[in-house]
Amino acid sequence: MIIGISIDENNVYVNSLGDSNVLSFPFAVGRNLSSNSWFIGEDAKNEDIDNVDIVIDKLFYIMGTDGTARIGETPYDAKELTRVFFSNLLSKFENIEYVTVTIRQSNVKYLEKIKFAMQQFFGNEDKYKVTTYSEAFVSYIKSKEKSYYSNIVSLFDFTEKALTYYELVRYVDDNNIEYWKVNTEEHLALPLDLLSGDAGKKVCDKILFDFAKKCIKEETYNHIILSGLGFEDSSYYREFMTFVCSIANVETDVYFFSKSSALLSNDVINDNFEKNVMLITDARTTASIRMNAIVNQTKTKIELIKPGEEWFNLKDNFFDVILEDDREIKIEILKVIERVIKEVPIAIPEKIELRKDKTNLFEMGFNFVEQNLVQISLADKGFGEFYESSKESTSKPVEI
Amino acid sequence: MVIYCGKSNNNPYYIKEADLNIKSIQELAYFIYNFAILISNSFITKNLILYIDNSLKLPRLASDINEMFNKKANLTDILTHILANSNFYNDEEIGQFRMRLVRLLSLPEEDYILRAGDKLFQLRKYEKAISQYSKISKGNDLALMRLAFCYAKLQFYENAANYLGELYRRTRDIDILRETYYCLKLNGTVDRIYEYDMNINETILADWEYDIVSRIIKVRKSDEMKEIEDIFLMGSSYIKDNVQSRIKIWKEKYRFIG
Numbered sequence: 001m002i003i004g005i006s007i008d009e010n011n012v013y014v015n016s017l018g019d020s021n022v023l024s025f026p027f028a029v030g031r032n033l034s035s036n037s038w039f040i041g042e043d044a045k046n047e048d049i050d051n052v053d054i055v056i057d058k059l060f061y062i063m064g065t066d067g068t069a070r071i072g073e074t075p076y077d078a079k080e081l082t083r084v085f086f087s088n089l090l091s092k093f094e095n096i097e098y099v100t101v102t103i104r105q106s107n108v109k110y111l112e113k114i115k116f117a118m119q120q121f122f123g124n125e126d127k128y129k130v131t132t133y134s135e136a137f138v139s140y141i142k143s144k145e146k147s148y149y150s151n152i153v154s155l156f157d158f159t160e161k162a163l164t165y166y167e168l169v170r171y172v173d174d175n176n177i178e179y180w181k182v183n184t185e186e187h188l189a190l191p192l193d194l195l196s197g198d199a200g201k202k203v204c205d206k207i208l209f210d211f212a213k214k215c216i217k218e219e220t221y222n223h224i225i226l227s228g229l230g231f232e233d234s235s236y237y238r239e240f241m242t243f244v245c246s247i248a249n250v251e252t253d254v255y256f257f258s259k260s261s262a263l264l265s266n267d268v269i270n271d272n273f274e275k276n277v278m279l280i281t282d283a284r285t286t287a288s289i290r291m292n293a294i295v296n297q298t299k300t301k302i303e304l305i306k307p308g309e310e311w312f313n314l315k316d317n318f319f320d321v322i323l324e325d326d327r328e329i330k331i332e333i334l335k336v337i338e339r340v341i342k343e344v345p346i347a348i349p350e351k352i353e354l355r356k357d358k359t360n361l362f363e364m365g366f367n368f369v370e371q372n373l374v375q376i377s378l379a380d381k382g383f384g385e386f387y388e389s390s391k392e393s394t395s396k397p398v399e400i
Numbered sequence: 401m402v403i404y405c406g407k408s409n410n411n412p413y414y415i416k417e418a419d420l421n422i423k424s425i426q427e428l429a430y431f432i433y434n435f436a437i438l439i440s441n442s443f444i445t446k447n448l449i450l451y452i453d454n455s456l457k458l459p460r461l462a463s464d465i466n467e468m469f470n471k472k473a474n475l476t477d478i479l480t481h482i483l484a485n486s487n488f489y490n491d492e493e494i495g496q497f498r499m500r501l502v503r504l505l506s507l508p509e510e511d512y513i514l515r516a517g518d519k520l521f522q523l524r525k526y527e528k529a530i531s532q533y534s535k536i537s538k539g540n541d542l543a544l545m546r547l548a549f550c551y552a553k554l555q556f557y558e559n560a561a562n563y564l565g566e567l568y569r570r571t572r573d574i575d576i577l578r579e580t581y582y583c584l585k586l587n588g589t590v591d592r593i594y595e596y597d598m599n600i601n602e603t604i605l606a607d608w609e610y611d612i613v614s615r616i617i618k619v620r621k622s623d624e625m626k627e628i629e630d631i632f633l634m635g636s637s638y639i640k641d642n643v644q645s646r647i648k649i650w651k652e653k654y655r656f657i658g
Contacts, residue, residue, distance in 0.1 A: 293404035320405035
């Protein structure tokens with residue numbers, strides 16, 4: 001079974017590849033204190049089930065704030081509650097071949113907790129992927145014929161907590177590298193309660209129309225996709241619909257992201273990725289991090305972090321370097337889209353004595369805190385058993 | 401400018417000649433370059449070649465060395481080839497290394513052993529250094545002095561005092577006698593100083609005592625002392641962790657001696 005799961009602030013949507021149905025339920029956990037049983041989704045929130053004593057329905061909020069929830073006498077942290085949720089959810093399915101979980105936010109607070117939950121359930125990384133909606137959007141487009149995306153394909157996602165615009169732009173740069181870049185634009189959230197009255201519907205239509213006019217450029221668009229529960233009732237957004245229909249073919253799929261997440265699962269299983277395409281989304285690094293260094297007596301530019309890598313999945317970003325003379329290491333950041341180079345000097349802490357016989361070994365580390373914020377660290381490693389480490393280190397946040 | 405070494409390797413290779421572990425091609429090159437005097441023909445082994453191949457991920461260099469090894473190539477040539485492919489030394493430095501090797505091989509035997517002992521001392525391998533110096537200690541003042549230093553480093557102050565005392569008898573150098581006195585002081589057998597010089601002046605001994613007290617006052621104010629005091633202020637779990645790591649180091653040394 002190949003599964004796609006998308007999560008928004010309130011709900012979870014689950015789709016099995018090829019199935020037109022989507023399971024949808026609240027992102028919540030509940031617990032019966034006497035039997036110590038856990039419940040999730042509707043089962044947790046259903047008041048008719050009298051054996052659920054405590055319901056935690058602000059799970060997404062708790063994840064984002066690293067919060068805790070007290071159940072009986074025991075406080076549970078966000079990581080544990082997320083683990084419980086996914087453990088219960090995934091155990092409902094048999095023969096899972098691969099699962100992709102996507103969220104809108106490109107934020108480690110959510111991504112790390114979901115990754116932890118998946119790792120705890122599967123025990124290995126070969127069975128799951130946790131990423132953002134942008135990546136699922138790309139998989140959906142890739143699943144189509146090339147004519148579908150010969151020009152721009154865009155998407156409006158309208159949910160309880162967000163109104164977001166996505167567009168996939170493709171281009172080839174001067175170095176003949178093909179880029180697929182997902183641009184996003186966020187509007188202030190519109191509560192879906194607004195759609196319960198005629199006045200509210202009109203306001204929503206007007207806001208959607210204005211937002212679309214702001215986002216849609218004077219370019220050629222192939223398709224515009226409408227996703228999210230905000231587009232479920234198609235009767236109210238006439239002005240918006242007239243406008244987008246004048247731009248491109250319009251298709252509506254309220255559960256778009258769970259289905260496209262399942263397509264992404266399928267892409268991973270079949271290694272269905274264009275090797276010569278540089279994908280730039282909110283889940284990817286947008287810069288090349290480089291350094292001039294000596295390799296075999298020759299001055300060489302070493303690429304330490306490549307652009308287009310999933311920044312929150314980067315591992316082993318540690319490299320050993322030996323300092324020759326200077327008291328600083330210069331890092332070069334090349335922004336691939338803007339083609340701008342930024343030089344970042346990392347100074348060696350004053351307490352570290354610089355030896356003259358090339359025996360100052362340092363470990364350089366790159367830890368992405370956000371897509372465009374990397375913490376660069378430099379730790380003195382001494383030099384084997386010849387020189388002990390001073391245990392001194394330094395780190396510097398660098399905006400990409 | 402920096403030398404890029406890539407990802408670190410955690411598998412060590414044990415160099416028996418120096419009782420140390422290396423973990424990178426740069427450390428291996430550094431050892432060859434600076435401690436060549438400790439290297440004998442048995443340094444290049446199949447295990448070293450396998451280590452270079454599998455752990456250091458340098459199959460080409462491993463294959464080259466293997467070929468040279470099988471053809472019984474000159475040790476200097478093999479060592480030079482390793483340096484040239486170590487991503488650490490440049491051609492000029494390698495040229496200097498070859499010249500240094502020639503000079504080393506032309507040293508008289510006693511000087512050669514003394515130098516080997518000095519290199520082991522530099523690596524803090526005092527037991528191994530002792531075995532070198534002992535080979536030439538009869539009649540060699542420098543070897544006697546270094547043997548005393550090795551024992552002092554190992555905190556075997558009685559042995560250190562014995563060697564210094566022997567040296568004093570040969571040289572009658574008052575500075576040597578003062579060092580002997582310090583070792584005896586640390587060993588708690590200060591009265592033995594008269595075994596080496598029955599006529600030692602009491603004023604000199606008082607000066608040395610004063611010097612020892614001054615040193616104690618100075619080290620009590622040192623940064624290291626402050627660090628130790630800080631460890632005790634950090635609480636019981638921190639003390640435990642730090643004591644454990646120190647005990648581990650002590651045990652390794654203790655077991656090695658045993």
